[in-house]
Amino acid sequence: MTYAVGMRLSRGLVFMSDTRTNAGVDNISTFKKMFSWNTPGERTITLLTAGNLATTQAVVSLLEERTKSPENRAPSILEAPTMFQVARIVSKALKEVIEVHSRGGQQADSAFHATLILGGQIKGGQSRLFLIYPEGNFIEAGDDTPFFQIGETKYGRPILVRAYDPNMSFAEAIKLLLVSFDSTIKANLGVGAPLDLQLYDEDSLEAGRKERFEAEDPYFKTISESWGGALKHALEQLPDFET
Amino acid sequence: MTYAVGMRLSRGLVFMSDTRTNAGVDNISTFKKMFSWNTPGERTITLLTAGNLATTQAVVSLLEERTKSPENRAPSILEAPTMFQVARIVSKALKEVIEVHSRGGQQADSAFHATLILGGQIKGGQSRLFLIYPEGNFIEAGDDTPFFQIGETKYGRPILVRAYDPNMSFAEAIKLLLVSFDSTIKANLGVGAPLDLQLYDEDSLEAGRKERFEAEDPYFKTISESWGGALKHALEQLPDFET
Numbered sequence: 001m002t003y004a005v006g007m008r009l010s011r012g013l014v015f016m017s018d019t020r021t022n023a024g025v026d027n028i029s030t031f032k033k034m035f036s037w038n039t040p041g042e043r044t045i046t047l048l049t050a051g052n053l054a055t056t057q058a059v060v061s062l063l064e065e066r067t068k069s070p071e072n073r074a075p076s077i078l079e080a081p082t083m084f085q086v087a088r089i090v091s092k093a094l095k096e097v098i099e100v101h102s103r104g105g106q107q108a109d110s111a112f113h114a115t116l117i118l119g120g121q122i123k124g125g126q127s128r129l130f131l132i133y134p135e136g137n138f139i140e141a142g143d144d145t146p147f148f149q150i151g152e153t154k155y156g157r158p159i160l161v162r163a164y165d166p167n168m169s170f171a172e173a174i175k176l177l178l179v180s181f182d183s184t185i186k187a188n189l190g191v192g193a194p195l196d197l198q199l200y201d202e203d204s205l206e207a208g209r210k211e212r213f214e215a216e217d218p219y220f221k222t223i224s225e226s227w228g229g230a231l232k233h234a235l236e237q238l239p240d241f242e243t
Numbered sequence: 244m245t246y247a248v249g250m251r252l253s254r255g256l257v258f259m260s261d262t263r264t265n266a267g268v269d270n271i272s273t274f275k276k277m278f279s280w281n282t283p284g285e286r287t288i289t290l291l292t293a294g295n296l297a298t299t300q301a302v303v304s305l306l307e308e309r310t311k312s313p314e315n316r317a318p319s320i321l322e323a324p325t326m327f328q329v330a331r332i333v334s335k336a337l338k339e340v341i342e343v344h345s346r347g348g349q350q351a352d353s354a355f356h357a358t359l360i361l362g363g364q365i366k367g368g369q370s371r372l373f374l375i376y377p378e379g380n381f382i383e384a385g386d387d388t389p390f391f392q393i394g395e396t397k398y399g400r401p402i403l404v405r406a407y408d409p410n411m412s413f414a415e416a417i418k419l420l421l422v423s424f425d426s427t428i429k430a431n432l433g434v435g436a437p438l439d440l441q442l443y444d445e446d447s448l449e450a451g452r453k454e455r456f457e458a459e460d461p462y463f464k465t466i467s468e469s470w471g472g473a474l475k476h477a478l479e480q481l482p483d484f485e486t
Binding site: 169233 | 397398399400401402404405406412413414415417418419421422426429430462465466469470471473474475476477478480481482483484485
């Protein structure tokens with residue numbers, strides 16, 4: 001399992017993803033699910049992955065190889081003129097990998113499916129955020145739906161829906177995401193720390209701050225431990241039902 | 244879809260269930276999913292249902308018929324000497340209905356499965372709370388896992404896990420459940436008001452208070468509308484990440 005969120009704020013983009021992968025409960029590992037490409041002053045691109053690990057690693061390797069010798073392996077996400085074109089390249093790569101893995105050969109118990117969140121900005125355009133489906137099509141975040149979740153999305157969704165504000169600071173967004181991730185980690189063994197964070201300042205065209213929160217990270221622990229009390233307190237503030 | 248919760252408190256049992264059923268998003272109806280039987284001074288039994296509606300209605304009708312002419316149709320849940328025996332009767336009825344519906348005949352798109360929460364008390368024993376699986380086996384709530392959820396359980400789970408307290412009053416429990424249901428209703432169109440509530444005072448052996456919360460119920464609306472603000476406020480109370 002996986003949990004990852006990409007969020008559009010007025011001041012830029014925020015990405016967070018967990019690192020746990022599992023095939024059954026007795027075969028768990030830690031893998032990065034957040035990948036970034038950056039040409040300073042020109043473009044910055046971040047990808048979050050959920051789903052079959054062989055699929056998502058193959059997609060990232062394909063994209064990565066092309067960026068390294070783009071003359072041989074066009075199209076490259078570092079050459080595409082717009083984020084929409086980047087989304088098309090990534091979604092095409094995803095569709096192809098799934099097709100190749102699914103065709104012939106042994107059938108796997110689980111599907112080869114994967115879902116991706118793609119965000120970034122290219123000079124001349126605004127930052128954009130996409131959700132890419134295993135079928136190879138994608139949708140874009142807008143003002144009405146300003147964030148995307150992939151993987152185990154349900155436990156962490158109510159707090160995002162209630163507390164998201166497009167004008168929140170990065171610090172507030174990180175706090176909100178850690179609460180959402182903490183609720184998910186507490187409920188699903190397939191989601192686990194460390195958590196990767198990536199910020200992107202709108203129009204900076206530079207890779208923003210990266211952070212990794214280990215399970216023992218003091219700030220993450222503070223949030224996790226204080227949230228239970230804060231929730232109970234919030235509940236107490238609401239009027240009781242008159243029995 | 245469905246969302247229903249049965250909860251054990253030190254002062255008794257609390258049950259809440261939604262009433263929406265759907266076969267696709269264009270075929271929604273309202274059906275009660277909470278059923279109670281009561282012999283004042285002797286026993287009180289409550290059943291919550293999730294899953295295939297034909298299955299759950301058949302189970303309830305079977306149990307109901309037997310209670311009305313127990314001399315012909317033993318075993319009756321109004322005759323069983325203990326809650327454990329009641330759970331065995333209900334789970335056997337569930338298993339039989341699923342078997343009959345599944346055998347031969349047309350295959351349905353959806354399975355005939357259903358999951359039940361059963362709670363109550365019989366004179367001479369304590370109140371007990373069970374989760375009954377479609378396979379016909381069941382588990383009982385204990386101090387470590389004092390509540391059961393069935394149906395669309397994920398959205399409403401984090402607040403239950405964080406704020407449940409065995410010593411809370413019925414009024415507090417109702418508030419907690421309404422928040423949990425509200426989070427679920429906001430996220431899944433297959434869960435909807437009105438919400439049915441049933442309370443049971445430990446050792447009373449009387450049917451406790453029943454309540455139905457319509458979508459426009461003033462208290463439910465207050466909780467729903469205040470909770471967003473209360474959550475935001477709770478989040479603000481936590482320390483910001485230092486960027």
